[in-house]
Amino acid sequence: MSVIASRVQPDLRRKRINWQKVLVITLFAAVPLFLLILFTYIPFAKMIQFSFYNMSYTKNKGYVGLDNYLKVFTKEEYVGAMLLSLYYMAGAVVQLALALFFASILSLERIRGAGIYKAVLFFPFLVNGIAIGYIFKYFYTRGFVLDSVLQAIGIPLDALPYWLRDQSVNNWSLVFTSVWKYCGQNMVLFIGAIASIDPTLYEAATIDGANRWQQFKAIILPGIKTVFMLNLILSITGSLSAFEPAYVVGSMGANGTATFFIKIHQMAHVSQKVGQACAMAMVLMALILLFTVLQRLFFRYVMKDSENTFNAKANKAKALW
Amino acid sequence: MSNVTLSVQSTNKKAKVQRTVIKTLEYLALLLACFIALLPLWSSFTTSFKTAEEYGSTNAMALPQNWLNFENYSQVWTQGDMLRAFLTSACVVVVVVTVSVMMGSMLAYVLNRFRFPGNGLIRNLFMIATLIPGIAMQVTTYQIMKDLGFLNSIVGYMILMSGTDVISIYIFLQYFENLDGALDESAVLEGCTYFGVFFKILLPLTKPAIITVAVLKGVGVYNEYYSANLYLQSNSWRTISTALYSFSGPFKSSYNIICAGVLLTLIPSLIVFLFFQKQVYAGLASGSVKG
Numbered sequence A: 001m002s003v004i005a006s007r008v009q010p011d012l013r014r015k016r017i018n019w020q021k022v023l024v025i026t027l028f029a030a031v032p033l034f035l036l037i038l039f040t041y042i043p044f045a046k047m048i049q050f051s052f053y054n055m056s057y058t059k060n061k062g063y064v065g066l067d068n069y070l071k072v073f074t075k076e077e078y079v080g081a082m083l084l085s086l087y088y089m090a091g092a093v094v095q096l097a098l099a100l101f102f103a104s105i106l107s108l109e110r111i112r113g114a115g116i117y118k119a120v121l122f123f124p125f126l127v128n129g130i131a132i133g134y135i136f137k138y139f140y141t142r143g144f145v146l147d148s149v150l151q152a153i154g155i156p157l158d159a160l161p162y163w164l165r166d167q168s169v170n171n172w173s174l175v176f177t178s179v180w181k182y183c184g185q186n187m188v189l190f191i192g193a194i195a196s197i198d199p200t201l202y203e204a205a206t207i208d209g210a211n212r213w214q215q216f217k218a219i220i221l222p223g224i225k226t227v228f229m230l231n232l233i234l235s236i237t238g239s240l241s242a243f244e245p246a247y248v249v250g251s252m253g254a255n256g257t258a259t260f261f262i263k264i265h266q267m268a269h270v271s272q273k274v275g276q277a278c279a280m281a282m283v284l285m286a287l288i289l290l291f292t293v294l295q296r297l298f299f300r301y302v303m304k305d306s307e308n309t310f311n312a313k314a315n316k317a318k319a320l321w
Numbered sequence B: 001m002s003n004v005t006l007s008v009q010s011t012n013k014k015a016k017v018q019r020t021v022i023k024t025l026e027y028l029a030l031l032l033a034c035f036i037a038l039l040p041l042w043s044s045f046t047t048s049f050k051t052a053e054e055y056g057s058t059n060a061m062a063l064p065q066n067w068l069n070f071e072n073y074s075q076v077w078t079q080g081d082m083l084r085a086f087l088t089s090a091c092v093v094v095v096v097v098t099v100s101v102m103m104g105s106m107l108a109y110v111l112n113r114f115r116f117p118g119n120g121l122i123r124n125l126f127m128i129a130t131l132i133p134g135i136a137m138q139v140t141t142y143q144i145m146k147d148l149g150f151l152n153s154i155v156g157y158m159i160l161m162s163g164t165d166v167i168s169i170y171i172f173l174q175y176f177e178n179l180d181g182a183l184d185e186s187a188v189l190e191g192c193t194y195f196g197v198f199f200k201i202l203l204p205l206t207k208p209a210i211i212t213v214a215v216l217k218g219v220g221v222y223n224e225y226y227s228a229n230l231y232l233q234s235n236s237w238r239t240i241s242t243a244l245y246s247f248s249g250p251f252k253s254s255y256n257i258i259c260a261g262v263l264l265t266l267i268p269s270l271i272v273f274l275f276f277q278k279q280v281y282a283g284l285a286s287g288s289v290k291g
Helices: A002-008 A010-015 A019-050 A067-074 A076-083 A085-108 A114-126 A129-140 A145-152 A170-195 A200-208 A212-223 A225-240 A244-249 A260-269 A274-320 B002-047 B052-057 B071-079 B082-113 B119-131 B134-147 B154-163 B167-177 B181-189 B194-205 B207-223 B226-231 B240-246 B255-289
Strands: A053-055 A060-063
Touching (some): A019 A274, A019 B082, A019 B119, A019 B134, A019 B154, A067 A076, A076 A085, A085 A225, A114 A170, A114 B002, A129 A145, A129 A170, A129 A244, A129 B255, A170 A212, A170 B002, A170 B255, A212 A225, A225 A274, A244 A260, A260 B134, B002 B255, B052 B255, B071 B082, B082 B119, B082 B154, B082 B167, B082 B207, B082 B255, B134 B154, B134 B226, B167 B207, B207 B255
Antiparallel strands (some): A053 A060
């Protein structure tokens, strides 16, 4: 019936409610929407609510106002855990710099076997997190892998610290595992961004007599600014909620490596103080959102700027060519 | 005249030497980076072939006496119940990937091809969800899973894994935007139902997006350990991650055995990577664009 109607009078068909369309929309959108609400918006609403209560998963001891929040900012333990993310931010900066360095070498220079280098550097990203935990516990054990290598290049064992126990270095040891895992992934993203730059720009620049460093500054950097900023945002917000290295390598944040997220996890699942944990999670979320918004504003401004300079430079290079 | 040629030649020579030096340094940097990337993996690999006695007496970096000593592998396979863990993980990966692909493509089809009240709202709901860091909500998500009776339930874990996924929806949305709408319009005029259009015409066309989502999601779910540890603590439903996690109990500091288990879990990732390298790289790029 509807088939005939659509053939003869397509205009009339549109004015009636198309039940088939309604059915498709409802069937196809209902499940994802339901799951989104169930696993994102309901937990979000509950998190706000619980953060004002003194409660566990089974008992609710009543409304406490802003007490939970005050504790987050006044207890030294939590502030200290928050400050640990500075280690991870420093690591993220080093990681991005290294990733950019290797990405530009692999894309600009004619490196023999570039695909193999790329694959080897990327592979750590695919290693299971728990496996990374064992691999690096073994790696850092006194007298084992790292110490053997360092001894081989002439550093005596007595001069080396206990990498995971010594509190002056253990957070750096954990940050290194994160750099080890994610550096190659960032590099692959940068290589992708560099590949999308118009190759005639390099030709023009080479004819102009620009060296690699000048090419990097004038062509690559502006060309990948968008991807670079995006990765910077992700790395910094990731540093705020860092937990993987401390969870898997640092034995759940032993020896002063418990990041803020580890504290939240322990507060909720070990101490069962759900209200307090929710307040901490709210603070974490607020910080992440604050950073994201700030960076996006900056990003919007810089991106405009980068597009202009990029186009100007591109035109200039082409005109010269 | 001859002076000029000479000086040009010497600067050329100098530039050439400089280039060679730079090139050498670049190769050295790359080799060093690869050494650092491989060293932790290599040491686990060599250790996995050592006998208990060898492990105790030789240096961590010493090569194993017998490269064909698979004793540790068979021990970890049987004692660690790894076959079961692999099957459980395979099951989870297949179900979650299928559900994610279906949900992502269906929702993207509806959002991209139909104008209806609420279209913009749904898009915004998903977009805002990417701004809320999922990790911050673990505490209350746990309570919801508990209320639903999903603790220690493999089905609950699968639903959670498929339900908290926005990236695949974005990848499909992007893909549908580049698919010509004339194709399905003419099919509808020919009398094809919307279901027919979606399943018979559009879904086969999105094959590249499906592969990207499947690889990305598959590797992600296979390696997922936080929720697995939290929600699958009973022995009967151990994924690869939780099975690995439990090794620290029975095998304590027998790293030669643990390393064998670690190596075994790497094999599927390695195979997927070798076969789908391009898709893995491409998936990363499209996954990161959502921000």
